[in-house]
Amino acid sequence: MAASLWLSGGGERLLRLLRAGRSALGAGLSLPARAGWRHLHGTRDLLGTPGIKIFMPALSPTMEEGNIVKWLKKEGDTVSVGDVLCEIETDKAVVAMESSDEGILAKILVEEGSKNVRLGSLIGLLVEEGQDWKQVEIPADAGAPSPVAPPAPAPAAPSVSAPPKLQHQPGKLQVRLSPAARNILETHGLDPSNVTPTGPRGIFTKEDALKLLQEKQKGKPSELKPVVSPAPAAVPSPSPATAMPSYPRPAIPAVSTPGQPAALGTFTEIPASNIRRVIAKRLTESKTTIPHAYAAADCAIDAVLKLRKELAKDDIKVSVNDFIIKATAVTLKQMPDVNVTWDGEACRRLQSIDISIAVATDRGLITPIIKDAAAKGIQEIAASAKALAKKARDGKLLPEEYQGGSFSISNLGMFGISGFTAVINPPQACILAVGRARPELRIVEDEEGNEKLEQHQLMTVTLSSDGRVVDDELASKFLETLKANIENPMRLALN
Incomplete structure (x- = not known):
């Protein structure tokens, strides 16, 4: 004992x-x-029983915070090494978090649905088998809110016609407000002191303010009145010689009220997911730091369509995009100077040809990777692309399935887009934008040298390249070789 x-x-x-x-x-x-x-x-x-701490892990190289989507274990459940504890939305995908310890899940400190949980935050506690999990000792700093700012002296009374300002009242703690939340509260005259903030470090967020406004609307709909703009302060009248024309100050658009018709000039703010914020950051970084160069070519895909039809007779289902992936990989093998990345100071030629394919999801664009694509056959590429696209849309990609890659392909042809330019995915040096197939007439010569019109299926491919490592001449030669490989798909079997 x-x-x-x-x-x-x-x-x-x-x-x-x-x-x-x-x-x-x-x-x-x-x-x-x-x-x-x-x-x-x-x-x-x-x-109390001391617990084994569970922290928010880093599930991707660029992850700074995550959202807890769902707990798959509940308090009191037995946990083994490798069991999935919860699903976490990172800046890339929804990833399953596995346990590295065994025991009993004693306490969930961060509930599912919690957003923007910082890396290293304590999210749960385990105890060893045989210990009383109900008596687990909760650390003093677990879930502790940020200290409340000391009360500030009351400001001067506002003008009668001005919107009500949030003032400190005796006996009430001052709430830390985000700028958007302050605007909503002052516009509608709401008191946040009786609402528990949900933001990081105890900040009263815009979502908290909208929730408070919605509750007030349901309880007292007649009290919501339009806010009168503050009257301008009286100033001495200037002399006629120095008088300047005055213009009314434009009103700041108010936030739209849930359940009410949108007024003129209002807007609805849509919270950005972690994935959407990272996409915005990386696109901005790409367009501001990478000198993009563009080159386009029209490829005839009649031979690809004919071969695809022949394969379908043997129940081999492949898409035009699968042929493009294979042709791109073969071209990169033939021209290794394009299969490169830029690390900020030097160019790195990669040994493996890993093709990133852009997949649109409800959470944003993500690029799963077909590894060593040059060594795979068309049918294997088709199976890999289909499986990766499904996992991407379901949010089930593993980190190793979307991290890395040496070259990206974005195909908008299925949406009826004839041609477009894509943004490079750093640190890669190139991305290929693929448009739809379209019928066009071409003048060709027969065996006797006579010219005639023939209809061909053409497809525009546009290469966006990093001018620091892939110059215009190299990009042009790459497109020329890629065009030859696409128009003669039998050549793909030789590599």
């Missing part, structure tokens, strides 16, 4: 109890065994 109490964290208390017991026995006193057991057992309950 003493050893188990020592291991449970009550060692020092136990030692003092044992010493006290020896002193009592030495003085001729006796301790009933059952009473002594109850005393020691109560000491253990008072101390």
